[in-house]
Amino acid sequence: MPTALERIIWGFGDGSTIPVFETPLGKIGAAIYWENKMPLLRMAMYAKGVEIYCAPTADSREVWQASMTHIALEGGCFVLSANQFCRRKHYPPPPEYVFSSVVCADGNAIISPSGVILAGPNYEGEALISADLDLGDIARAKFDFDVVGHYSRPEILSLSVKDHPKKQKNLYRVRVGMTLLTWQLALTPKEVACVPAFHLCLSNRGLCFHSIFHFIFNQSCWLLHF
Structure with a gap:
């Protein structure tokens, strides 16, 4: 995480x-x-x-x-x-x-x-x-004290763990100025198309810059526009 x-x-x-x-x-x-x-x-x-x-x-x-x-x-x-x-x-x-x-x-x-x-x-x-x-x-x-043994109450409290591998999400490339970053995002291309805009807060040398930017999905790339 x-x-x-x-x-x-x-x-x-x-x-x-x-x-x-x-x-x-x-x-x-x-x-x-x-x-x-x-x-x-x-x-x-x-x-x-x-x-x-x-x-x-x-x-x-x-x-x-x-x-x-x-x-x-x-x-x-x-x-x-x-x-x-x-x-x-x-x-x-x-x-x-x-x-x-x-x-x-x-x-x-x-x-x-x-x-x-x-x-x-x-x-x-x-x-x-x-x-x-x-x-x-x-x-x-x-x-x-045994948290999963004699002190547990499984008839009241239980934990479900999904421990099987999940299918990997796509890797997207994002260009910010001269820097190229590769992100592994929890969004599919179809989900990306549903997101029109984000609000970005960039911190640099103690200053905060706010920009509205749009992600444009084009095959395997996102283009970042300020």
């Missing part, structure tokens, strides 16, 4: 893209960034028996750690949250970029099914964190 302006570039996954893999280390699954805030997505992974829940992110706020601890407690699983550590010097030189010296402060952490922080969170710089995982902790945590 792409976030905010990511949707300009990336399309949407389907239910087949949220598997839980059987490995010698345990059952491993993952959700990226704010996908981890989607309760039904998490529930689908819990129902598949995820034991090691991986949560790569770009969110280095302290409140992110609260979400990670909640997921570990909720799912009765180990949570491995990984982020980047980068400074202003790692970005291109134009002076228009206004960042503090630390742009993303990491926050990597490993959390047990009982909510105990086994390693991290690290905010000091690039680092490799590690912890020994006792999968027996999962059984002990679920003896107390």
Whole structure:
């Protein structure tokens, strides 16, 4: 599930893209960034028996750690949250970029099914964190609370997951000035013909420009007219 302006570039996954893999280390699954805030997505992974829940992110706020601890407690699983550590010097030189010296402060952490922080969170710089995982902790945590087991109420609450692959939508090319973008959109050509106009808000160097533009569908291309 792409976030905010990511949707300009990336399309949407389907239910087949949220598997839980059987490995010698345990059952491993993952959700990226704010996908981890989607309760039904998490529930689908819990129902598949995820034991090691991986949560790569770009969110280095302290409140992110609260979400990670909640997921570990909720799912009765180990949570491995990984982020980047980068400074202003790692970005291109134009002076228009206004960042503090630390742009993303990491926050990597490993959390047990009982909510105990086994390693991290690290905010000091690039680092490799590690912890020994006792999968027996999962059984002990679920003896107390099992969201898809003895604590569930399937006669009242249920979740339906469409986990089969969907047919891919067409790729459309959009030219904005000198930039050519390729979008995977959740619209078919017939649906496109029904959309006469959109309102576009472009943000550039802190300024906001509003334009009315029309998408003209021509075989496999959309032409963007300002």
